[in-house]
Amino acid sequence: MKTLNILSGGAAQGLVHSIAPAFEAETGLSIAGDFGAVGAMADKLRTGVPADIVILTAALITKLADDGLVLRSSIADIGRVETALAVRAGDPPVSAKDATSLRAVLLAADAIFVPDIKASTAGIHVAKVLAELGIADDVAGRLKIFPNGATAMRHLAATNDRRPLGCTQSTEIISTQGVVLSGILPPGCDLATMYTAAVPTQAASAPQALRLIALLTSSDASELRSKAGFVSDVTS
Structure with a gap:
């Protein structure tokens, strides 16, 4: 064909x-x-x-x-398309109603799965949000960066980390088996592209x-x- x-x-x-x-x-x-x-x-x-x-x-x-x-x-x-949070299927959902709660959610994760922070829409935004929240250095060692959001979500689904979290565009979360959309980013940290x-x-x-x-x-x-x-x- x-x-x-x-x-x-x-x-x-x-x-x-x-x-x-x-x-x-x-x-x-x-x-x-x-x-x-x-x-x-x-x-x-x-x-x-x-x-x-x-x-x-x-x-x-x-x-x-x-x-x-x-x-x-x-x-x-x-x-x-909104940028959103993801968790593994079966893990407790997370949500953030404001910047303060988003900061707490991110700091509580032992691994954060994201797309390319220099070339992808969501990844660039995640890096910006981490800097604005003042936690970029705190979570740098926990960032799991992949070429795109779909790949990041597949790795989130398969990870053995105890409290993993994903952040990418909602469409990439929805289309990946083994992960669940757990809420969009809150006002002031949000991005709709x-x-x-x-x-x-x-x-x-x-x-x-x-x-x-x-x-x-x-x-x-x-x-x-x-x-x-x-x-x-x-x-x-």
């Missing part, structure tokens, strides 16, 4: 996989490519990695359009990529977006 090549932030992986069967049935194309830290995915496009569709943060898509790397006319918002799709200027299958974008953003996919963890809806 021929493929549609994708470069996407990990936040959209669960949603894309849920849409894939309908897309394949309609177009005859499977979806293949990379899901990971948005900065790394944007860099891959810039270095010439073939892609028919990209799904990244709205800010990155705008920059790629300014650089002539994606078709501005193809840009479409999918929805916002708009994810946006676009077709690269060098796409080999632009019409099919546009069809995938239409499916991802359609009103018919509203429930799928919600189940995947996108909190604000779009319609087409």
Whole structure:
């Protein structure tokens, strides 16, 4: 089967996989490519990695359009994704209603599983929050950093640490078996990121990529977006 090549932030992986069967049935194309830290995915496009569709943060898509790397006319918002806390399935839930309680939750964890703190949306934000809470040095030895949130969550699910915690985007938590969404970050520490799709200027299958974008953003996919963890809806 021929493929549609994708470069996407990990936040959209669960949603894309849920849409894939309908897309394949309609177009005859499977979806293949990379899901990971948005900065790394944007860099891959810039270095010439073939892609028919990209799904990244709205800010990155705008920059790629300014650089002539994606078709501005193809840009479409999918929805916002919140950064959240995760625990292993079966562990007591944790929550934080404010910065003080979030600080306590983080200090109580003996391992904190996070995505890349330099290239991923959630990881960069986690590093910022730890600094703002004044505990970056305290928890530095407990941070378990992985290339993307999905990988971090898989390792959280499998860890033998006694009081582990995860922090990444809600969609990556929801789509990973063995971990449970345990609440979003509280006001003042929160982050909701708009994810946006676009077709690269060098796409080999632009019409099919546009069809995938239409499916991802359609009103018919509203429930799928919600189940995947996108909190604000779009319609087409």
